[in-house]
Amino acid sequence: MTNHAVVIAGGGPTGLMLAGELALAGIDVAIVERRVTQEVAGSRAGGLHARAIELLDQRGIAGRFLAEGKAMQVAGFAMIPLDISDFPTRHNYGLALKQERIEQLLAAWVAELGVQSYRGVDVTGFVQDDGVSVALSDGRTLRAQYLVGCDGGRSIVRKQAGIEFVGWDAATSYLIAECEMTEPALGMRRDAAGIHGLAPLGDGRVRFVSAEAEVRHGEPTVDELRGELVHLYGRDFGARNVTWLSRFSDATRHAASYRAGRVLIAGDAAHVHSPAGGQGLNLGLYDAVNLGWKLARVVRGAADALLDTFQAERHPATARTLAITMAAGPLNRGDVRTDALRDMIGEMLKMTEPRRRYAGLLSGLDIAYDLGGAHPLVGRRMPDLDLETPDGPRRVYSLLHDAPFVLVSFGEAIADERVRCVTARYDGAWELPVLGAVAAPPAVLIRPDGYVSWAGDGDVRDAITTWVGSPR
Numbered sequence: 001m002t003n004h005a006v007v008i009a010g011g012g013p014t015g016l017m018l019a020g021e022l023a024l025a026g027i028d029v030a031i032v033e034r035r036v037t038q039e040v041a042g043s044r045a046g047g048l049h050a051r052a053i054e055l056l057d058q059r060g061i062a063g064r065f066l067a068e069g070k071a072m073q074v075a076g077f078a079m080i081p082l083d084i085s086d087f088p089t090r091h092n093y094g095l096a097l098k099q100e101r102i103e104q105l106l107a108a109w110v111a112e113l114g115v116q117s118y119r120g121v122d123v124t125g126f127v128q129d130d131g132v133s134v135a136l137s138d139g140r141t142l143r144a145q146y147l148v149g150c151d152g153g154r155s156i157v158r159k160q161a162g163i164e165f166v167g168w169d170a171a172t173s174y175l176i177a178e179c180e181m182t183e184p185a186l187g188m189r190r191d192a193a194g195i196h197g198l199a200p201l202g203d204g205r206v207r208f209v210s211a212e213a214e215v216r217h218g219e220p221t222v223d224e225l226r227g228e229l230v231h232l233y234g235r236d237f238g239a240r241n242v243t244w245l246s247r248f249s250d251a252t253r254h255a256a257s258y259r260a261g262r263v264l265i266a267g268d269a270a271h272v273h274s275p276a277g278g279q280g281l282n283l284g285l286y287d288a289v290n291l292g293w294k295l296a297r298v299v300r301g302a303a304d305a306l307l308d309t310f311q312a313e314r315h316p317a318t319a320r321t322l323a324i325t326m327a328a329g330p331l332n333r334g335d336v337r338t339d340a341l342r343d344m345i346g347e348m349l350k351m352t353e354p355r356r357r358y359a360g361l362l363s364g365l366d367i368a369y370d371l372g373g374a375h376p377l378v379g380r381r382m383p384d385l386d387l388e389t390p391d392g393p394r395r396v397y398s399l400l401h402d403a404p405f406v407l408v409s410f411g412e413a414i415a416d417e418r419v420r421c422v423t424a425r426y427d428g429a430w431e432l433p434v435l436g437a438v439a440a441p442p443a444v445l446i447r448p449d450g451y452v453s454w455a456g457d458g459d460v461r462d463a464i465t466t467w468v469g470s471p472r
């Protein structure tokens with residue numbers, strides 16, 4: 001039996017990011033992934049939102065993604081664009097980049113960090129006692145202190161852990177296909193069923209997405225694809241060489257618990273929803289970065305209760321996102337009353353305040369964990385300020401590359417061996433997305449995930465003890 005501190009079921013975006021976070025903290029982590037390569041069937045996610053880019057920036061790897069994708073305004077509600085270029089962040093945009101490339105770049109990073117991967121095998125089950133025995137489809141068993149299910153919406157880990165997947169069945173199913181066509185009627189249209197679109201993929205193929213007249217289940221056939229095209233356009237454009245044919249829906253489900261003892265779930269394993277708004281992959285990255293450092297600390301002996309804060313923080317944040325994806329669904333319909341409503345909401349979202357509010361949610365920049373604390377920075381992302389330090393100019397995010405706790409003091413030097421201490425000067429504005437200007441704090445304690453756990457002028461040592469533990 002092979003031992004690891006943590007086994008991750010599933011090496012999609014969430015599992016890869018989590019593995020990277022654990023490896024950075026020096027934890028022996030292994031990924032078990034069904035796919036032999038990082039190839040992704042079909043296109044799936046088309047990019048990253050601003051907060052996801054910031055998280056990668058915190059680890060020093062955003063440049064790899066920015067070099068390959070196209071920076072653009074990607075946030076939108078029900079196809080109504082929400083521009084974030086006035087948000088106070090270095091990354092006031094999203095990134096168009098295919099999920100497959102995102103996964104490949106994450107996999108390369110994880111490989112550099114020395115994470116072991118078991119590929120071409122499934123996790124088939126597990127038994128928990130004072131650890132977890134994880135059964136693989138090739139007959140092997142892995143032993144770990146913790147198992148994390150990052151194994152997607154149909155998560156076997158979630159099911160076997162008996163975690164309820166609470167939510168709503170699909171109101172609309174969509175057929176999606178990538179294939180060759182002759183003179184397709186490119187563009188988008190709406191009808192009573194919802195939205196339909198034909199878009200070029202840039203390599204001669206076309207992607208067809210179509211809201212179906214009634215909710216259907218299972219994988220569609222090529223005949224169904226042709227039938228749907230004829231139903232909508234009166235012809236099938238000679239659809240051929242189908243490279244991807246699938247079905248997705250706006251079914252929305254959220255795990256009642258992100259944890260069952262030594263077993264946790266994250267990403268799509270913990271929440272599924274409509275792809276409207278392009279949130280799923282991004283939510284998985286937010287989960288992974290929230291959980292990674294906590295699990296690392298617990299493996300190293302911190303109180304197990306720290307793991308419960310993963311659900312306490314991420315569940316409400318994700319619930320807000322699930323709600324907005326559900327709100328967008330009905331607006332996709334194309335009848336006159338819905339058109340009128342969409343136009344009205346579109347007008348409202350042009351106003352600065354509503355635009356910022358919903359763009360903050362969809363870009364992930366407004367995430368606010370309830371950590372107590374009087375200063376508005378507490379629980380929110382630390383801005384990537386340009387600091388002047390005794391060692392020269394430093395960006396805040398460069399201090400987080402190896403995922404430590406960082407204490408930045410803007411006044412007197414503070415020394416504490418439990419955290420990375422930096423004394424800095426910063427004369428610029430303190431501004432947060434959505435919230436606007438906030439008072440400059442005399443000192444901030446930043447968690448490894450880039451969220452502020454303490455800000456103020458009291459004694460920071462108590463805060464360090466709460467978050468990091470007593471001095472040795």
Ligand SMILES: Cc1cc2nc3c(=O)[nH]c(=O)nc-3n(C[C@H](O)[C@H](O)[C@H](O)COP(=O)(O)OP(=O)(O)OC[C@H]3O[C@@H](n4cnc5c(N)ncnc54)[C@H](O)[C@@H]3O)c2cc1C
Binds near residue numbers: 047
């Ligand atoms: C059509 C479509 C469009 C989308 N568009 C967007 C978008 O624009 N933006 C966005 O952010 N998201 C989008 N999404 C959602 C996004 O693809 C998912 O949210 C994201 O892939 C979730 O990542 P994950 O790692 O949690 O799960 P997955 O990507 O599902 O990864 C799970 C991994 O686990 C593996 N696995 C499963 N079971 C086992 C097992 N038992 N043992 C071992 N391995 C296992 C799988 O092979 C897979 O690699 C879209 C999805 C669809 C279907």
